[in-house]
Amino acid sequence: MMRGTSLARRQTTRVSCPVSRVSYLAILAAVLAAAALGAACGGGGGTEVSNKVKVTATLGLFRDLVQQVGGDRVQVSALVPDGSDPHTYEPPPSQIAKLSQAKLVVVNGLNLEAGLEKVVRENASSSATVLELAAGLPTLEDNPHLWLDVQIAMTYVERIRDALVSVDSAGTDVYRANAEPYLSQLQQLDLEVATAVQSIPAERRKLVTFHDAYPYLARRYGLEIVGFVVESGGKEPSAQEVSDLANAIRNEKVPAVFKEPQFSARILDLAASDAGVQVCSLYSDALDNKVKTYVELMRFNAQELARCLGGTSG
Ligand SMILES: [Zn+2]
Numbered sequence: 157m158m159r160g161t162s163l164a165r166r167q168t169t170r171v172s173c174p175v176s177r178v179s180y181l182a183i184l185a186a187v188l189a190a191a192a193l194g195a196a197c198g199g200g201g202g203t204e205v206s207n208k209v210k211v212t213a214t215l216g217l218f219r220d221l222v223q224q225v226g227g228d229r230v231q232v233s234a235l236v237p238d239g240s241d242p243h244t245y246e247p248p249p250s251q252i253a254k255l256s257q258a259k260l261v262v263v264n265g266l267n268l269e270a271g272l273e274k275v276v277r278e279n280a281s282s283s284a285t286v287l288e289l290a291a292g293l294p295t296l297e298d299n300p301h302l303w304l305d306v307q308i309a310m311t312y313v314e315r316i317r318d319a320l321v322s323v324d325s326a327g328t329d330v331y332r333a334n335a336e337p338y339l340s341q342l343q344q345l346d347l348e349v350a351t352a353v354q355s356i357p358a359e360r361r362k363l364v365t366f367h368d369a370y371p372y373l374a375r376r377y378g379l380e381i382v383g384f385v386v387e388s389g390g391k392e393p394s395a396q397e398v399s400d401l402a403n404a405i406r407n408e409k410v411p412a413v414f415k416e417p418q419f420s421a422r423i424l425d426l427a428a429s430d431a432g433v434q435v436c437s438l439y440s441d442a443l444d445n446k447v448k449t450y451v452e453l454m455r456f457n458a459q460e461l462a463r464c465l466g467g468t469s470g
Pocket of ligand 1: 441
Protein backbone atom coordinates (compact mmCIF):
# COMPACT_ATOMS: atom_id res chain seq x y z
CA MET A 157 0.00 0.00 0.00
CA MET A 158 2.81 2.38 0.82
CA ARG A 159 4.39 1.69 -2.56
CA GLY A 160 1.11 2.50 -4.25
CA THR A 161 0.67 5.69 -2.28
CA SER A 162 4.17 6.95 -2.96
CA LEU A 163 3.85 6.11 -6.64
CA ALA A 164 0.63 8.10 -6.88
CA ARG A 165 2.19 11.00 -4.95
CA ARG A 166 5.24 11.04 -7.18
CA GLN A 167 3.01 11.33 -10.19
CA THR A 168 1.34 14.44 -8.75
CA THR A 169 4.65 16.27 -9.04
CA ARG A 170 4.50 16.01 -12.83
CA VAL A 171 3.33 19.38 -14.07
CA SER A 172 1.97 18.14 -17.37
CA CYS A 173 0.39 14.95 -16.04
CA PRO A 174 -1.65 15.74 -12.89
CA VAL A 175 -3.28 12.92 -10.93
CA SER A 176 -6.39 13.66 -8.87
CA ARG A 177 -6.32 12.78 -5.14
CA VAL A 178 -7.27 9.20 -4.40
CA SER A 179 -8.99 7.60 -1.46
CA TYR A 180 -7.54 4.55 0.31
CA LEU A 181 -10.44 2.48 -1.07
CA ALA A 182 -9.36 3.26 -4.61
CA ILE A 183 -5.69 2.63 -3.98
CA LEU A 184 -5.34 -0.28 -6.38
CA ALA A 185 -7.06 1.66 -9.14
CA ALA A 186 -4.81 4.59 -8.34
CA VAL A 187 -1.70 2.44 -8.73
CA LEU A 188 -2.88 1.20 -12.09
CA ALA A 189 -3.94 4.65 -13.20
CA ALA A 190 -0.63 6.17 -12.12
CA ALA A 191 1.30 3.49 -13.99
CA ALA A 192 -0.81 3.97 -17.11
CA LEU A 193 -0.49 7.74 -16.87
CA GLY A 194 3.26 7.46 -16.42
CA ALA A 195 3.46 5.42 -19.61
CA ALA A 196 1.08 7.70 -21.51
CA CYS A 197 3.11 10.73 -20.52
CA GLY A 198 6.30 9.12 -21.73
CA GLY A 199 7.62 8.62 -18.19
CA GLY A 200 10.57 6.64 -19.52
CA GLY A 201 11.41 5.01 -16.17
CA GLY A 202 14.34 2.60 -15.86
CA THR A 203 12.25 -0.56 -16.09
CA GLU A 204 10.45 0.63 -19.21
CA VAL A 205 13.72 1.28 -21.03
CA SER A 206 15.16 -2.14 -20.25
CA ASN A 207 12.16 -3.85 -21.86
CA LYS A 208 12.83 -2.25 -25.20
CA VAL A 209 14.43 -4.11 -28.07
CA LYS A 210 18.01 -2.86 -28.24
CA VAL A 211 19.20 -2.03 -31.73
CA THR A 212 22.53 -0.63 -32.85
CA ALA A 213 22.84 0.93 -36.30
CA THR A 214 26.08 2.08 -37.90
CA LEU A 215 24.80 5.42 -39.26
CA GLY A 216 22.44 7.95 -37.74
CA LEU A 217 20.46 7.63 -40.96
CA PHE A 218 19.74 3.98 -40.27
CA ARG A 219 19.04 4.78 -36.61
CA ASP A 220 16.29 7.07 -37.88
CA LEU A 221 14.82 4.39 -40.18
CA VAL A 222 14.83 1.88 -37.28
CA GLN A 223 13.18 4.45 -35.00
CA GLN A 224 10.46 5.17 -37.56
CA VAL A 225 9.56 1.48 -37.78
CA GLY A 226 10.29 0.45 -34.20
CA GLY A 227 8.70 3.42 -32.43
CA ASP A 228 8.47 2.98 -28.67
CA ARG A 229 9.32 -0.72 -28.77
CA VAL A 230 12.96 -0.14 -29.66
CA GLN A 231 15.94 1.62 -28.14
CA VAL A 232 18.28 2.39 -31.00
CA SER A 233 21.69 4.03 -31.07
CA ALA A 234 24.18 4.75 -33.84
CA LEU A 235 27.87 3.84 -33.83
CA VAL A 236 28.86 6.81 -36.00
CA PRO A 237 27.97 10.14 -34.36
CA ASP A 238 26.00 12.66 -36.40
CA GLY A 239 28.29 14.85 -38.48
CA SER A 240 31.02 12.18 -38.79
CA ASP A 241 32.31 10.27 -41.80
CA PRO A 242 31.37 6.56 -41.68
CA HIS A 243 34.06 5.59 -44.18
CA THR A 244 36.79 6.27 -41.62
CA TYR A 245 35.08 6.41 -38.21
CA GLU A 246 36.19 4.13 -35.38
CA PRO A 247 33.91 4.02 -32.32
CA PRO A 248 35.05 4.48 -28.68
CA PRO A 249 34.63 1.68 -26.07
CA SER A 250 31.34 3.12 -24.73
CA GLN A 251 29.70 2.67 -28.14
CA ILE A 252 31.16 -0.81 -28.49
CA ALA A 253 29.61 -1.77 -25.14
CA LYS A 254 26.17 -0.76 -26.45
CA LEU A 255 26.80 -2.80 -29.57
CA SER A 256 27.40 -5.94 -27.53
CA GLN A 257 23.94 -5.58 -25.92
CA ALA A 258 22.06 -5.16 -29.18
CA LYS A 259 19.60 -7.78 -30.32
CA LEU A 260 19.68 -6.37 -33.84
CA VAL A 261 22.66 -4.70 -35.52
CA VAL A 262 21.93 -2.73 -38.70
CA VAL A 263 24.74 -2.08 -41.18
CA ASN A 264 24.78 -0.98 -44.80
CA GLY A 265 27.55 -3.22 -46.13
CA LEU A 266 29.40 -2.78 -49.47
CA ASN A 267 32.37 -1.50 -47.50
CA LEU A 268 30.58 1.72 -46.45
CA GLU A 269 31.55 1.21 -42.83
CA ALA A 270 35.08 0.00 -43.51
CA GLY A 271 36.35 0.86 -40.04
CA LEU A 272 33.34 -0.69 -38.33
CA GLU A 273 33.04 -4.11 -39.92
CA LYS A 274 35.67 -5.70 -37.70
CA VAL A 275 34.22 -3.96 -34.63
CA VAL A 276 30.75 -5.32 -35.40
CA ARG A 277 32.05 -8.80 -36.17
CA GLU A 278 34.04 -9.00 -32.95
CA ASN A 279 31.65 -7.28 -30.55
CA ALA A 280 28.08 -8.06 -31.58
CA SER A 281 26.50 -10.70 -29.36
CA SER A 282 26.58 -14.18 -30.91
CA SER A 283 22.78 -14.27 -30.58
CA ALA A 284 22.31 -10.90 -32.31
CA THR A 285 20.90 -10.63 -35.81
CA VAL A 286 23.09 -8.58 -38.15
CA LEU A 287 21.02 -6.99 -40.91
CA GLU A 288 23.02 -5.89 -43.94
CA LEU A 289 20.69 -3.43 -45.66
CA ALA A 290 22.34 -3.49 -49.09
CA ALA A 291 22.85 -7.25 -49.26
CA GLY A 292 21.97 -8.71 -52.64
CA LEU A 293 20.65 -5.47 -54.13
CA PRO A 294 21.81 -4.51 -57.64
CA THR A 295 24.63 -1.98 -57.36
CA LEU A 296 26.49 0.53 -59.51
CA GLU A 297 30.16 -0.49 -59.30
CA ASP A 298 29.60 -1.63 -55.72
CA ASN A 299 28.99 1.96 -54.61
CA PRO A 300 27.40 1.69 -51.12
CA HIS A 301 25.19 4.84 -51.09
CA LEU A 302 21.97 3.17 -52.25
CA TRP A 303 19.67 5.03 -49.84
CA LEU A 304 19.99 8.29 -51.80
CA ASP A 305 17.49 6.68 -54.21
CA VAL A 306 14.29 6.88 -52.14
CA GLN A 307 12.87 3.74 -53.79
CA ILE A 308 15.86 1.78 -52.49
CA ALA A 309 15.51 3.41 -49.07
CA MET A 310 12.00 1.94 -49.04
CA THR A 311 13.55 -1.50 -49.51
CA TYR A 312 15.83 -0.73 -46.55
CA VAL A 313 12.73 0.13 -44.47
CA GLU A 314 11.02 -3.12 -45.47
CA ARG A 315 14.13 -5.05 -44.49
CA ILE A 316 14.28 -3.27 -41.12
CA ARG A 317 10.58 -4.05 -40.53
CA ASP A 318 11.12 -7.73 -41.32
CA ALA A 319 14.25 -7.92 -39.15
CA LEU A 320 12.43 -6.33 -36.19
CA VAL A 321 9.59 -8.83 -36.63
CA SER A 322 12.08 -11.68 -36.62
CA VAL A 323 13.86 -10.56 -33.41
CA ASP A 324 10.65 -9.43 -31.63
CA SER A 325 7.66 -11.27 -33.05
CA ALA A 326 5.39 -9.95 -30.27
CA GLY A 327 5.75 -6.53 -31.91
CA THR A 328 4.77 -7.68 -35.41
CA ASP A 329 1.58 -5.62 -35.57
CA VAL A 330 3.32 -2.51 -34.24
CA TYR A 331 6.17 -2.76 -36.74
CA ARG A 332 3.80 -3.27 -39.64
CA ALA A 333 1.52 -0.46 -38.49
CA ASN A 334 4.49 1.92 -38.18
CA ALA A 335 6.13 0.92 -41.45
CA GLU A 336 3.06 1.35 -43.62
CA PRO A 337 2.50 5.12 -43.24
CA TYR A 338 6.26 5.71 -43.26
CA LEU A 339 6.58 3.89 -46.59
CA SER A 340 3.73 6.04 -47.95
CA GLN A 341 5.59 9.12 -46.76
CA LEU A 342 8.73 7.93 -48.58
CA GLN A 343 6.74 7.29 -51.74
CA GLN A 344 5.62 10.92 -51.55
CA LEU A 345 9.20 12.03 -50.86
CA ASP A 346 10.41 10.18 -53.96
CA LEU A 347 7.95 12.18 -56.04
CA GLU A 348 9.01 15.40 -54.32
CA VAL A 349 12.70 14.84 -55.18
CA ALA A 350 11.82 13.90 -58.77
CA THR A 351 9.69 17.04 -59.15
CA ALA A 352 12.45 19.26 -57.77
CA VAL A 353 15.05 17.84 -60.18
CA GLN A 354 12.64 18.13 -63.11
CA SER A 355 12.32 21.84 -62.34
CA ILE A 356 16.01 22.21 -63.31
CA PRO A 357 16.67 22.81 -67.03
CA ALA A 358 17.98 19.53 -68.48
CA GLU A 359 21.37 20.94 -69.51
CA ARG A 360 22.02 22.10 -65.92
CA ARG A 361 21.31 18.79 -64.14
CA LYS A 362 25.01 18.21 -63.44
CA LEU A 363 26.67 17.06 -60.26
CA VAL A 364 30.11 17.81 -58.90
CA THR A 365 30.41 16.66 -55.29
CA PHE A 366 33.06 16.02 -52.69
CA HIS A 367 32.90 12.22 -52.52
CA ASP A 368 31.41 9.59 -54.79
CA ALA A 369 28.08 9.25 -52.98
CA TYR A 370 25.49 10.12 -55.61
CA PRO A 371 25.30 7.56 -58.44
CA TYR A 372 21.94 6.19 -57.24
CA LEU A 373 20.48 9.66 -56.71
CA ALA A 374 21.71 10.63 -60.18
CA ARG A 375 20.28 7.51 -61.83
CA ARG A 376 16.90 7.71 -60.12
CA TYR A 377 16.24 11.43 -60.60
CA GLY A 378 18.07 12.10 -63.86
CA LEU A 379 21.28 13.94 -62.98
CA GLU A 380 24.65 13.58 -64.69
CA ILE A 381 27.73 13.05 -62.51
CA VAL A 382 30.51 15.25 -63.89
CA GLY A 383 33.01 14.58 -61.13
CA PHE A 384 33.91 14.34 -57.47
CA VAL A 385 36.99 15.21 -55.47
CA VAL A 386 37.68 11.87 -53.80
CA GLU A 387 36.25 8.39 -54.24
CA SER A 388 35.57 8.18 -50.52
CA GLY A 389 36.40 10.05 -47.34
CA GLY A 390 39.88 9.81 -45.93
CA LYS A 391 41.71 10.05 -49.26
CA GLU A 392 43.61 13.21 -50.18
CA PRO A 393 43.34 14.40 -53.79
CA SER A 394 46.40 15.55 -55.72
CA ALA A 395 46.87 19.05 -57.20
CA GLN A 396 46.45 17.49 -60.64
CA GLU A 397 43.04 16.06 -59.64
CA VAL A 398 41.89 19.47 -58.39
CA SER A 399 42.99 21.11 -61.61
CA ASP A 400 41.26 18.41 -63.69
CA LEU A 401 38.09 18.99 -61.67
CA ALA A 402 38.21 22.76 -62.20
CA ASN A 403 38.58 22.13 -65.95
CA ALA A 404 35.66 19.71 -65.94
CA ILE A 405 33.49 22.29 -64.12
CA ARG A 406 34.34 24.88 -66.78
CA ASN A 407 34.07 22.57 -69.80
CA GLU A 408 30.78 21.04 -68.73
CA LYS A 409 29.35 24.44 -67.72
CA VAL A 410 28.40 23.10 -64.29
CA PRO A 411 26.31 25.77 -62.51
CA ALA A 412 27.36 24.89 -58.93
CA VAL A 413 29.34 22.36 -56.93
CA PHE A 414 28.22 20.63 -53.76
CA LYS A 415 30.17 20.07 -50.58
CA GLU A 416 29.01 17.75 -47.84
CA PRO A 417 28.69 18.94 -44.25
CA GLN A 418 30.76 16.09 -42.75
CA PHE A 419 33.82 16.85 -44.89
CA SER A 420 36.05 19.89 -44.92
CA ALA A 421 36.09 20.86 -48.57
CA ARG A 422 38.87 23.38 -49.05
CA ILE A 423 39.94 21.68 -52.25
CA LEU A 424 36.42 21.75 -53.67
CA ASP A 425 36.23 25.42 -52.66
CA LEU A 426 39.46 26.07 -54.59
CA ALA A 427 38.33 24.23 -57.72
CA ALA A 428 34.97 26.05 -57.64
CA SER A 429 36.55 29.46 -57.16
CA ASP A 430 39.06 28.64 -59.92
CA ALA A 431 36.14 27.81 -62.23
CA GLY A 432 34.02 30.71 -60.97
CA VAL A 433 30.96 28.77 -59.72
CA GLN A 434 29.13 28.78 -56.39
CA VAL A 435 29.55 26.15 -53.66
CA CYS A 436 26.34 24.61 -52.26
CA SER A 437 25.67 21.66 -49.90
CA LEU A 438 24.33 18.15 -50.26
CA TYR A 439 23.94 15.55 -47.55
CA SER A 440 24.99 11.95 -48.06
CA ASP A 441 26.09 9.72 -45.19
CA ALA A 442 25.61 11.87 -42.10
CA LEU A 443 22.78 13.66 -40.33
CA ASP A 444 23.50 16.76 -38.23
CA ASN A 445 21.74 19.45 -36.16
CA LYS A 446 20.10 20.94 -39.24
CA VAL A 447 18.99 17.72 -40.87
CA LYS A 448 17.84 15.23 -38.25
CA THR A 449 16.03 12.54 -40.24
CA TYR A 450 16.28 10.75 -43.57
CA VAL A 451 13.20 12.59 -44.85
CA GLU A 452 14.70 15.96 -43.88
CA LEU A 453 17.98 14.97 -45.55
CA MET A 454 16.37 14.11 -48.89
CA ARG A 455 14.11 17.14 -48.75
CA PHE A 456 17.09 19.41 -48.12
CA ASN A 457 18.97 17.81 -51.04
CA ALA A 458 16.00 18.24 -53.38
CA GLN A 459 15.57 21.92 -52.49
CA GLU A 460 19.30 22.62 -52.68
CA LEU A 461 19.60 20.96 -56.12
CA ALA A 462 16.69 23.02 -57.43
CA ARG A 463 18.02 26.23 -55.87
CA CYS A 464 21.65 25.89 -56.98
CA LEU A 465 21.28 24.19 -60.37
CA GLY A 466 17.92 25.66 -61.31
CA GLY A 467 18.66 29.36 -61.62
CA THR A 468 17.63 30.96 -64.87
CA SER A 469 18.11 28.82 -67.91
CA GLY A 470 21.04 29.59 -70.22
ZN1 LIG B 1 29.94 7.99 -48.32
